[in-house]
Amino acid sequence: MLKLGWFSTGRDQAARDLLKVVWQRIKEGFISAQISYVFLSREPGESKESDLFLKLCQELGLKIYTLSAKNFEPGLRQNNREAWRAAYHQKVYEMIKHEPVDLIVLAGYMWVVSAELCQKLPMINLHPALPGGPQGTWQEVIWQLLQEEANETGVMMHLVTPELDQGPAVTFCRFPIKGGEFDPLWQNFKEKMRQIGLEKIKEQEGEKEPLFALIRKEGVKRELPLIVYTIKAFAEKEISLINHKLFDNKGNLLLEPYDLTERIEKHLKTGEW
Template sequence: MYRLGWFSTGRDEAARLLLETVQARIQEGFLPARIAYVFVSRRPGEDRESDLFFELCQKLGLPTVHLSAREFEPELRRKDREAWRRVYHARVLEILPEEVDLVVLAGYMWVVSEEMCTRLPMLNLHPALPGGPKGTWQEVIWQLISARAAETGAMMHRVTPVLDEGPAATFYRFSLRTPDFLPLWEACEEKLLRKGLSALQAEEGESLPLFGRIREEGVRRELPLIVYTLKAFAEGEISWESPELPLDLSARIEEHLRTGAWR
């Protein structure tokens, strides 16, 4: 059975939904794997949202390991973030209960150490196509708008010491020039010409209709991307040595969105 490790800060409902969805696919047999452990970078009682995450893990019967990042060596974290990162993740490696085939970073809010990147095969989601914009999802969307991009997507990539630079394992793409998008682009273009990007960001920000629609369409596909990526690894369709990488999962994801079925 393919063994998964799960890293999360458990900070919001999205983190719970992702874990619950993947575990449901495991229980129904769609995903031939097991979650060997869930590591949480908060302790019970530290935050209401992460407490709900711990409760979900207990409900799902998933073993948890935790070490509060916020409370770990706070003086060192203030003085030398890189040194703190090494010491914190060295301790995390010591308390993990077993070896796994793949670790998923799912709402894990800390940059991992170089040693951890070397010791664990870790997978992370980045909300852009391979070779596309870097940064947070907000920064990615503004770069897409500034470039008048015709398409976007997201990828699952290997975690490396350089943020968002690891090789892609899988990805999906979708068009930003469908009939539903075109009126939003027209309205945005008029504002860009009058105000410029910086003023548009300051005045409308994430309430800009085009910004919101790009985010909405991306989020719809992110959870299926994670599930189908884990399935591809667990079934041996791909590995880190596969010459086919990155694997394009667009067709599978669009079929899932159309039918609601996992297949």
């Protein structure tokens, strides 16, 4: 049985949904795995959202470790971010090192992991773009897609390495952002770009800009099933992570990430796993 660790900042409903859906699929037997522990980078009382995340963990009967990143040596974080990152994640490692797991999933974890930690532990991260696509936060990704007038985007899970968002992709799915209901929104967006430019759009509308919002909506719909099917692939040995290298079910190095688009689109259409 695959043993999982789970890292989150617990900052919103999506973070809770990701954890709960994976826990449910495990309980149903769809995934042969167990969540050995959850690590939360906030502590009780730090925010309403993370308190709801903690409550969910308690309801699910999950072991949880907490360490506030915000409150950990703030002076060091301000003066030397790299040194702070190493010190914080060394403290995290000391908390969880006695909990051996096969895989750690970063799902809504809002801090860059130190180089030392991602070399010590087998970690994969959710990133809201296609392999080789834009880097950064989901907001930065979408603004880049809009600037580039991209035809498609996607969501991927990638191996966590010292290079931010540049670890090899493990799995991904893709979806179009041109055609259908997207086209009139593109027309409106391009007109606004001509009239006021990107920075004014960000300032006046931000994440509520209709095209931006639709791309985000379509991406979020696919994040949950991508995580579920990725963990399932690990549990069933379709993919293995050994000494920070990825292998396929024949024991060969994984040269290309698994395209899970077909499985995910089928799930979205039928609601079945």
